[in-house]
Amino acid sequence: MTGRAHGDDGSAAVEFLAVGLLLLVPLVYLVLTLGRVQVGTFAAEAGAREASRLLATTAGDDRATARAEAAVALALADQGFDPVPGSLELDCASTPCRTPESAVAATVHVDIELPLVPGFVRDVWPAVVGVEVRRTAVADRFAPAAVGR
DSSP states (O other): OOOOOGGGTTHHHHHHHHHHHHHHHHHHHHHHHHHHHHHHHHHHHHHHHHHHHHHHHSSSHHHHHHHHHHHHHHHHHHTTOOOOTTSEEEEESSSSTTOTTOEEEEEEEEEEEOTTOOHHHHHHSOOEEEEEEEEEEEOOTTOOOOSOO
């Protein structure tokens, strides 16, 4: 018989599980949160890219604005976000927007709610991360600056 104490049998497994859970739960939450923020960034980037391209290539400012808003709504919905009015901001360097060689910019703002945050915590502390992406496109030099085709 050895002089080993029998009171510690099996405690290493319990300690391993306890420490493993204490480290694993925050790590899983971090991965979920970063994944959701990345999805929001993808949605904002795709919407801003397409909106600036449409603004630079579509004749007629009203028509281009409507198409840009539809592109942003599609990009946000594709990634699981509700299109919110005011999430798209369009800037033109000249009037009309499609003036040859003028810069047009689209800015898309997305509010991303953090996953698994209970409502009572959201009431006290905002559990939202804002992502904003701005893309610029240049109208073609030889494009006519038509006002409404």
